[in-house]
């Protein structure tokens with residue numbers, strides 16, 4: 001385990017004690033049985049900084065379901081294989097619709113609004129299936145390499161549950177296929193997408209894994225170039241406008257950082273030139289964003305003056 005920063009740890013502990021009781025204001029995701037069983041009264045928060053320190057409070061080393069936060073890793077992998085072609089197949093605009101909406105996709109002829117709504121992420125999964133050999137293990141290896149641990153894995157119970165209750169995502173995939181915007185066979189694409197969502201990871205691991213986005217595409221420590229500086233900038237731009245779904249505007253207004261949420265209860269926020277904050281607590285608000293994680297990240301950004309705007 002890396003060193004922690006005592007003053008950041010004290011801040012995180014104080015805010016966690018203040019906000020954790022508010023988990024009662026949300027509801028745990030129930031669209032698949034594997035997530036509906038998760039205990040609601042849990043929370044953790046971790047900050048990884050570019051100097052290699054990881055500071056945390058609460059259940060910050062406990063693993064949870066990555067869900068839509070996986071869309072960031074998959075997008076970077078797709079951008080590393082396709083250049084402009086990717087941005088002809090998926091747009092870069094906020095959707096103004098719920099994350100699993102179908103209606104807009106038909107109006108817009110099978111071109112998803114952005115790569116972090118479900119339709120866009122399924123398209124990105126198609127790119128991975130079509131451009132990586134053994135794409136599921138390539139995805140897992142990528143996250144493990146970034147987090148510098150082999151403890152991260154695909155939770156088979158969550159994966160099976162997603163497959164069995166994936167009709168809406170299947171509908172999105174087949175609709176895009178009918179417009180000629182999906183190359184591989186739909187079942188393979190969905191298996192890839194669900195595998196990504198089912199990743200089990202902790203706040204500490206996730207914060208460390210995404211440090212390259214706070215550091216112009218370079219992983220601190222190893223100095224490996226994970227993606228180009230331009231692509232790190234582009235991913236952060238997409239997260240700023242679309243990462244929190246229909247609450248992206250409010251999040252920019254109140255927090256002012258590129259961020260991504262998942263229905264497993266995680267929110268990760270990138271702080272360029274500083275580090276990465278991950279907060280996790282399972283109960284969600286009506287947009288599908290974690291109630292406590294939202295409050296924790298808002299308070300941290302305010303106290304440390306992190307807004308980019």
Ligand code: DON
Nearest residue numbers: 067068099197261262263288
């Ligand atoms: O595909 C789905 O709908 C889920 N596996 C993931 C959605 C999600 O995490 C949206 N996040 N807020």
